[in-house]
Amino acid sequence: MNTYIKNEFKDIFSYSYILGILNSKLSEWFYYWFVYNRAIRTMHFDKYYIGKLPIKKIDTSNQNIVSEIESKVEDILTIKQKDSSSDTSQLQREIDGLVYQLYDLIKGEIKIIEKGVYNRDR
8 A cells, every 4th residue: 555645735744744643553543443443344445544544734833743753753764774673663652652742642542542552462
């Protein structure tokens, strides 16, 4: 599957920002619970489903968080480009924290997401 940013959004969302959101635990949890669990006979991860994840608009109140997400994504890409087996889990956890902050999630909501992601993997 390919994800691309439409021309009208290229000036609004950077690739690094979208990568940070799509690879976050929030996104993983969202797609598992609202797409995969809703599938009856088959699951098609197409435009209908991918469009269901709300991408937070960037404004002055969250620009710093977005910049941090972009920076950490770029750090991961640089590290992985040098050595694809490098451990970037700490940076990924930091991005998850920033995404939670970006979406104004409270501790209880974060706990549900973390529990849902980890319990599913076991």
